[in-house]
Every structure is written in structure tokens, then in C-alpha cells.
Amino acid sequence: MDLNALREFTAIASEGSFAAAARKLGTPKSTVSKRIQDLEAALGVRLIERTTRKLSLTPEGALVLSRAKRILADAGEITRALSPADDGVAGHLRIAAPVLFGQSFMGQIVAVSRRVYPDLTIEVVLTDSQPDLVEEGFDAALRVGHPHDTPFVSRTIAQSHRVVVAAPQIVARKLEDPADLAGLPVLFHGVGLVHSWHFVNGRQERTVRLAGGVAMTSYPALKHAALGGAGVAQLPLYLVEEELAQGQLVEVLAGWQIPPDEIAFVYPGPQALTARLRAFLEMLENAFPDGTLHGGVLRSGM
Known part of the structure; x- marks a missing residue:
């Protein structure tokens, strides 16, 4: 496959026209056009839809573009590897x-x-x-x-560590056993309103099956629900550190951790x-x- 054709194809995609790509590369527009025609013929697919007003990639063209960028980058890396004077990352x-x-x-x-x-x-x-x-x-x-x-x-x-948290009004004090979560409103990440949560405490392990009233596929949304007092949630620690430090959320379980x-x-x-x-x-x-x-x-x- 002609690397020049791939280079010109990526330039057309980034510049938006054959003329602009030709100017960027310093290549005659007729040469660019001919190479793209040859590339399409070699691949047996149309890569670019051309109209009088605009140019757009076909689905096949979008796939070729992603691969062409990698091929050109690899070709450049081979050249740099054979040139001891250039050790830059590009x-x-x-x-x-x-x-x-x-x-x-x-x-x-x-x-x-x-x-x-x-x-x-x-x-x-x-x-x-x-x-x-x-x-x-x-x-x-x-x-x-x-x-x-x-x-x-x-x-x-x-590693991403998670913690079980809730607004202070939901839990008056830390719970001693994961089974005590069953008495609280629970918020789930994912789909479905019945989930199993697994905990460890030293060599002890405990899995509790919980039924909740809310499930969401977004951790930020789940955090806001917990902040609003909707219930207990299992959230990434990095996402709630500030709220824990400010007392807007509190950890619910004493001594029990979620495997990271x-x-x-x-x-x-x-x-x-x-x-x-x-x-x-x-x-x-x-x-x-x-x-x-x-x-x-x-x-x-x-």
C-alpha cells in the first residue's frame, strides 16, 4: 500500500478538501486526486463522498483513516529508530x-x-x-x-477503592456488620434493584444481598442522590473524598472494606x-x- 496515498488521505480528512490537503503537503492537487482514486481502486471501496459543497468520509473511509494514522505513525517510528540522532516521541x-x-x-x-x-x-x-x-x-x-x-x-x-457512604441524616453512627445495611435505603450502581455487596475485614469475608429502591448507571448521579439523602451508596473513594472531608457524606461501615x-x-x-x-x-x-x-x-x- 502506498504510504503517500495514506498520508494524503489523512490530510484530506483533516483539512476538509483536496485543495487544502495539496497545499499542506506541497503536492499538486491532481497528484493527490489520482492517488486517492488509486487507493479506492486498490481497496475496492469508496472512501470519500464528494459533493459540490462538502466532502465527507464514508464508513469505510472512517475505518481506513483510523488505521492509516497508526500505519503512518509506525512508519515514522521505524525511520526514527534507524536514525540515532533522533530519540523523540512522536x-x-x-x-x-x-x-x-x-x-x-x-x-x-x-x-x-x-x-x-x-x-x-x-x-x-x-x-x-x-x-x-x-x-x-x-x-x-x-x-x-x-x-x-x-x-x-x-x-x-x-487500584480504585470504593467506600459505602450516606448523608449524615441517613446513618446516626457507623454500622458494625454489613448485614445491618438491609435496614437502610440502598442505592445501586448498575441495573436492577437487587445486588450483592462483598466486604472484607482482615481474614473475614461477608457477602450481603440487598434490595434497594434506586439504581443508576452513573456514579456522579449516584453521588448526588446520596448527597440528597436518598440512601446508602457504594462509590469510588476519589469521587467522594471532598464530601467526606467536609462532612457532607459519612462512611457507613466500621472496619469493613470493599475489595478494590x-x-x-x-x-x-x-x-x-x-x-x-x-x-x-x-x-x-x-x-x-x-x-x-x-x-x-x-x-x-x-
């Missing part, structure tokens, strides 16, 4: 991350990346699904837990760990120096 990364994690942390991490590695471009897609990294053109993904049933490489970057969730960085295989992906992974690990989300960039400001 190219393009496409990363998937859970919605809440991304909203809470990725903006700060990407800001640091742009300062430290100005030649590295990053596309972050926030999704609570688990996209196929290879099929959907991702370099890596952040996931809650390890994907043990996949061939991907997985590396833990931090692992936040894993997942990529397709050892060969996928390029210099740019390694640099991004190091930034993620540096963002959480104590290995917990609540001790990370929200506290240190990176």
Missing part, C-alpha cells in the same frame, strides 16, 4: 478509556503529554464497553480489571509497545505514584 495514539476514569483523569494526563511530547497526537475515546483493540484501531485501552480471557498484554496501573478494583492498561501484544505507547504508559503510572486513583493526579496536580 506519532499518533488512539486510546479507549472508561467514561468516569476518562472524565476524571485523562484531561490532565493528556495536557501533560502535550507539554512533554508536542509531536505526539492522542485520540481518547471514552466508552464503558470493551472495544476490540485490533478491529477498531486502538493502540491500547484502560479497563477495570484484567482481561484474563484475551491474548492481550495487561498491566495494572492503579484494578485499573489495567491493555494493549494487543509486546510488538505493539512502541516508543510512543511506552511513553504514554509511563505517564499513566507517574500520574498515580502510590498505586491508587484517590492518591493520583487529582491530588498532586501532576
Whole structure:
């Protein structure tokens, strides 16, 4: 496949027209047009819909664009690897991350990346699904837990601790046993109004099955419901630290903890760990120096 054609295709997508792409690349418009025609012919699909007023990518074109960025970045990295004088981090990364994690942390991490590695471009897609990294053109993904049933490489970057909290008027004092939660209004994260909560206390373990009146698929919404006195909720510690410090929320159970969730960085295989992906992974690990989300960039400001 012609790298020049891929380069020109990505330029057309970013600039919005053949003429603008040609000007950016310093290539005659006729050459750009011919290469895109040849690329479409080679692939057997139309990549670009052309009208008199605008240009847009077809679904096939959008797929090729995501792959083309990675191919061009890899080609650039090969060139840099063969040039000892240049050890900079450059190219393009496409990363998937859970919605809440991304909203809470990725903006700060990407800001640091742009300062430290100005030649590295990053596309972050926030999704609570688990996209196929290879099929959907991702370099890596952040996931809650390890994907043990996949061939991907997985590396833990931090733990997310959760706490059971409520507004002070809901619980007069800390409960001694998880079973006591059954007497309180309970708020669930997820779907369904019957959930099992698991707790540990040293070597003791306890699972309680609870029925509640509210279930939501958003942790921030669940936090606001707890703040409003709707009931007891299980929430990420980093999300409620400020409210706990100010007394707007209180921890409900004495001595019992919820097993933490692992936040894993997942990529397709050892060969996928390029210099740019390694640099991004190091930034993620540096963002959480104590290995917990609540001790990370929200506290240190990176």
C-alpha cells in the first residue's frame, strides 16, 4: 500500500478538501486526486463522498483513516529508530478509556503529554464497553480489571477503592456488620434493584444481598442522590473524598472494606509497545505514584 496515498488521505480528512490537503503537503492537487482514486481502486471501496459543497468520509473511509494514522505513525517510528540522532516521541495514539476514569483523569494526563511530547497526537475515546483493540484501531485501552480471557498484554496501573457512604441524616453512627445495611435505603450502581455487596475485614469475608429502591448507571448521579439523602451508596473513594472531608457524606461501615478494583492498561501484544505507547504508559503510572486513583493526579496536580 502506498504510504503517500495514506498520508494524503489523512490530510484530506483533516483539512476538509483536496485543495487544502495539496497545499499542506506541497503536492499538486491532481497528484493527490489520482492517488486517492488509486487507493479506492486498490481497496475496492469508496472512501470519500464528494459533493459540490462538502466532502465527507464514508464508513469505510472512517475505518481506513483510523488505521492509516497508526500505519503512518509506525512508519515514522521505524525511520526514527534507524536514525540515532533522533530519540523523540512522536506519532499518533488512539486510546479507549472508561467514561468516569476518562472524565476524571485523562484531561490532565493528556495536557501533560502535550507539554512533554508536542509531536505526539492522542485520540481518547471514552466508552464503558470493551472495544476490540485490533478491529477498531486502538493502540491500547484502560479497563477495570484484567482481561484474563484475551491474548492481550495487561498491566495494572492503579487500584480504585470504593467506600459505602450516606448523608449524615441517613446513618446516626457507623454500622458494625454489613448485614445491618438491609435496614437502610440502598442505592445501586448498575441495573436492577437487587445486588450483592462483598466486604472484607482482615481474614473475614461477608457477602450481603440487598434490595434497594434506586439504581443508576452513573456514579456522579449516584453521588448526588446520596448527597440528597436518598440512601446508602457504594462509590469510588476519589469521587467522594471532598464530601467526606467536609462532612457532607459519612462512611457507613466500621472496619469493613470493599475489595478494590484494578485499573489495567491493555494493549494487543509486546510488538505493539512502541516508543510512543511506552511513553504514554509511563505517564499513566507517574500520574498515580502510590498505586491508587484517590492518591493520583487529582491530588498532586501532576
